[in-house]
Amino acid sequence: MPKYKKWKGKRSNPFKLWSKWLGLATVILLLLFIGIGILTGAKTTYRIYSDTIQEWTTKLKGSSFIYLFEMENRLYADAHPEGNQLPSFTTLSFQLLTSLTPNDPRSLLGREIPGLYSYNSQIIIAGKGTDFSTLPIESEPPLDVEDKGEKGEVQEKQKEPSDNTLEDKVFIYQTHNTESFYPHLPDKSTAYDGKVNISLVGERLAQSLEEKGIGATVDQTDVASILKENGMKHYQSYEAMRPVVKEALAQNKSLTYFFDLHRDSLPRDKTTITINGKDYGRTIFVIGAENENYEENLKLASEMHKRLEDKYPGLSRGVITKKGSGVDGVYNQDISSNAILIEFGGVYNHLDELYRSADVMAEVFSEYYFEDEKVSAD
Secondary structure: OOOOOOOOOOOOOHHHHHHHHHHHHHHHHHHHHHHHHHHHHOOHHHOOOHHHHHHHHOOOOOOHHHHHHHHHOHHHHHHOOOOOOOOOHHHHHHHHHHOOOOOOOHHHHHHHOOOOHHHHEEEEEEOOOOOOOOOOOOOOOOOOHHHHOOOOOOOOOOOOOOOOOOOEEEEEEOOOOOEOOHHHOOOOOOOEOOOOOOHHHHHHHHHHHHHOOOEEEEOOOOHHHHHHHOOOOHHHHHHHHHHHHHHHHHHOOOOOEEEEEEEEOOOHHHHEEEEOOEEEEOEEEEEEOOOOOHHHHHHHHHHHHHHHHHHOOOOEEEEEEEOOOOOOOOOOOOOOOOEEEEEEEEOOOOHHHHHHHHHHHHHHHHHHHHHHHHHHHO
């Protein structure tokens, strides 16, 4: 009979095993301390700061962060669009290193082709007909725009000023205050005017808000004149307007909401909608994604869109955010957590159409405002 030797496992030495793990832990701690020493002891030029990390992460597509959260908590799986797959580590690394987003040519072409600055826009909520080909267009006015102040004609009458002595809660202003409308300008060579412009829509919105019981004030700063006097460019309009908004808040602590009104340059069929036989100038909300109040401002804009869509379907074109080179990215919305930019209609709209939209905006905002006040009181 064959003889089989009984196998005996080799006993491990507990002391050697413990020594092995202790040595490994010591090496790891040593490397950690060396790494910390290099980062903290390096010259200022080579240190990694939080703003450096922020700069890196801005190169990632916003939705990618949801997937990163999902890796740690599966509850976040419900936050991203159905059917979308978790991006691979390779994809995330490519975005981080190159600032390019796979399958999105805008991230490359937007830097190379003039006029494609809209690649910096992100459509958060798409209203009827809203896509990347119908995003708001911003054009520069002529330098002599203030000399055209007496040419515009207004046929539509404003409401009578309210006698209410309400405490001002809403501050309305127009960073591009000379943006005007072709139907009211005999000279169709320019869409800017020192008299008949977007500021009239601001006045109408304030009047409608006061009728609803909400105090509002309209700033009439001539930003175009400030730019010309100081040799500033059109893209510096927000910089010129910033001290005005900050001063308003400093002088009146009751101001809670800040609305910056603009008008678009798209064709009439993109900026107009007919509801119950009447034409309205469509609205779109723009939020700067490079300020500390971004999430709160976006929440307010999204709520306004939702309420408009519920009561006047199609009136709102949606909600977009902007960041990156070629755009402001802040729009002075860091001054308040309740600051939004609203585009009212377009260059081909009549004032009466925009007034209707302003009345509707006051209607839905007042409902939101008093609901929020009631919740806060409770």
